[in-house]
Amino acid sequence: MILEYFKLAVNNITHRKVRSWLTIIGIIIGIASIIALISLSLGLQNSIAEQFESFGSDKILVSAATFQGPGSLSIGLTEKDVETVKKIQEFKVVAPFIAKPGSVEYKGESKFPIIFGGQPKESAELFADTRTLEKGRYLKEGDHYDAILGSRAAKKLFKKEIRINNKIKINGKEFKVVGIFEEVGNQQDDSAISIPLDTFKEIFKSGDQIDFISAQVKPGSNIPEVQKKLERLLKDKRGDENFNVVTPTQILEQISQVLGIVQAVLVGIAAISLVVGGIGIMNSMYTSVLERTRDIGVMKAIGAKDSDILKIFLIESGLMGFVGGIFGVVLGTLLSLGIGQYATEAGFKLLVTINPQLMLFGLFFAFIAGIISGVLPAYRASQLNPVEALRHE
């Protein structure tokens, strides 16, 4: 019997093609935006998690309290702090870094990527298990005017690709390219150029300033404890609290939190568009009930119960929601895959994947939205007085 009602509902929908489609489009937009936004933010989460993995979960990052990321003006950390960090026995490697945008020249072209200065031996150890090289070698003790390029810095920054052993000029000084990193997926790191710390100090005249210290703990150490110990020691030695000691896990948590809020806001916006789509269905259903008042009277005259009428109209609105859901899910998925592709090509690795659970959820959600929007009009239809309905012109 439900199957027959289903046929009746399909009949009603297809007999008002244009209006039905306009109604369904409302749901399509709502569901597509929800699906797209959720898969994009899931992708963003994936990408960020992956990048932090590449940073390594056994590392602690010390930066000046004002440190906002490479390239920003930061004051506070110096070589003295590096010595302090080295006092902690649980660290296997302590690698200070400094970063500034520098002028880089290659074959007559000039660009301003971020230049990282790091101690060759320590940074090589630090990178050993997280940043692999595509070609060449890490910096080593004794290197001076030698550089490792991020994959983007080598391949995309300049019109002509830079290869191993090519010469580039940084702040007017000639450097030899000894290595090229594999792509990590974020534009900033992939566009950066790493050179020895001493050389950096020389060409940037940065004195004993340090931007951040990355320290790797020995296997089996309790990272939060080491973190506390380091904080106490730094506070002691410096006499201020003008520094941050963070672990990757902490950063990841913070970013996830922010991302969660952004996600909630975006999904909220998408939900609003779905509600608007639902109101569209409701409106269309009210019109449909009005248009078919006489038919409802006829159906009651030939034995339809109130509940039969209710079912027919609910199936109709649920069906419109469902059809909108199918198209919305497909559209939303394509949209997010497209954006992910575009972002990845533009240098920000965004891992958008097809998520069957999310798609099912979208379908179900659209169906429920359709049913809910149909409840009031369908109830109204079911309660029509047959005599009055039959008199309706």
Next chain:
Amino acid sequence: MQKVIQLQNVKKSYNLDNVIVNALNGISFEVNKGELVAIMGPSGSGKSTAMQIIGSLDLPTEGRVFIEDVDITKLSHSNIAQLRGKKVGFIFQTFNLIPSLTALENVTLPMLFQDLNKTKQKQKAKELLALVGLQDRMDHLPPELSGGQRQRVAIARALANDPEIILADEPTGNLDSKTGGEIINLLLELNKKGTTVLIVTHDQNIAKRAKRIITIRDGLIAK
């Protein structure tokens, strides 16, 4: 003789914007199984109202209505609908087919609401359409049919659940006299097979063919 319809002092008033319109002022009559009754009377006298109440489409304001000894004024909403679908076949002046459904689907619809076996439904609907001479119009939509053909579909639909009673409210009102005559012949044939038929009509010639005429005037039965 078995009574199929009993009306006991039935009154019906409508409330139109706080103006009370008395459509029926207390009518009582009985119809036996297999009777053919013509209902006549001037426009606005309450004929359609009486038909709607007999067919349980509407409830009386006062009085009692029995269909085969069941007091329909005491039934629940859904039981009334069930009884109406099973026992009564309506035929309207304006045909009242569902325009988006084919002739066959229109005839199947009453059986659908009675939850009958599906394959039987279709078979039965085809037989009924053949009975009214529309076997080659089954897949047509009502707008593609002539008035007479539409009324035939409506008759086939009214017969779908083998009703005890056919209630025809001016079934020929929208048809020319020849087509109208054919429709009346069809109804008379059904009556011969044992179905109780009530026809509202303004046409003396049609009324004459019924063995019994009830005349309603100002909501009362005229003697």
